[in-house]
Amino acid sequence: MSDTFISIVSEKTKQSDSKRIAEKVLRYLTENRIVKSELTDCVLSGNGHEPAENFISILENPNNGLLELSVNGLQILTERQVFDNGGNGLDGVLCPNCGGNQIEENWGNALENWQDKTQSDNFKCSNCSLEFPITAFQFEPKWGFGNFGITFWNWGELKSEFIIEIESVIGTELKVVRGLL
Numbered sequence: 001m002s003d004t005f006i007s008i009v010s011e012k013t014k015q016s017d018s019k020r021i022a023e024k025v026l027r028y029l030t031e032n033r034i035v036k037s038e039l040t041d042c043v044l045s046g047n048g049h050e051p052a053e054n055f056i057s058i059l060e061n062p063n064n065g066l067l068e069l070s071v072n073g074l075q076i077l078t079e080r081q082v083f084d085n086g087g088n089g090l091d092g093v094l095c096p097n098c099g100g101n102q103i104e105e106n107w108g109n110a111l112e113n114w115q116d117k118t119q120s121d122n123f124k125c126s127n128c129s130l131e132f133p134i135t136a137f138q139f140e141p142k143w144g145f146g147n148f149g150i151t152f153w154n155w156g157e158l159k160s161e162f163i164i165e166i167e168s169v170i171g172t173e174l175k176v177v178r179g180l181l
């Protein structure tokens with residue numbers, strides 16, 4: 001069986017703030033009994049927080065089978081990374097100026113440069129010839145690029161009220177990335 005995930009990503013959080021924000025978000029999630037505070041191997045790689053008794057309160061649809069799954073945790077990520085949509089496939093990498101789809105072009109290097117911060121992450125659109133940071137292009141399905149994100153494994157769709165609540169805990173807007181591995 002494949003595993004689905006939803007990541008909510010802050011693209012505006014600075015690296016130096018990501019750990020502090022992680023603590024705030026975890027405090028909110030544990031106080032509301034959405035996840036447990038201890039870390040276990042309940043995510044695909046690394047450690048995460050298992051669902052607690054109120055986990056269904058943040059879900060759009062009931063997910064009664066979640067507690068029986070071995071991969072059912074929340075992972076908190078505090079390092080700069082590309083939050084992609086896993087093996088779901090990518091339909092578009094759209095230029096922020098002309099909307100031209102750059103999916104067939106070699107944008108992967110620019111993305112690596114963004115990740116490594118070694119060279120410029122600008123990418124030149126083959127359609128309009130303007131250059132923008134690769135993270136300004138619109139990935140379809142949506143990808144996120146940031147220093148902070150939380151990933152729910154196999155929880156299903158989250159309520160929009162919950163996303164708004166986490167936005168107010170963090171103090172920045174969030175991007176929702178849906179994927180499958």
Ligand SMILES: [Zn+2]
Pocket residue numbers: 095096097098099100125126127128129130
């Ligand atoms: Zn363009």
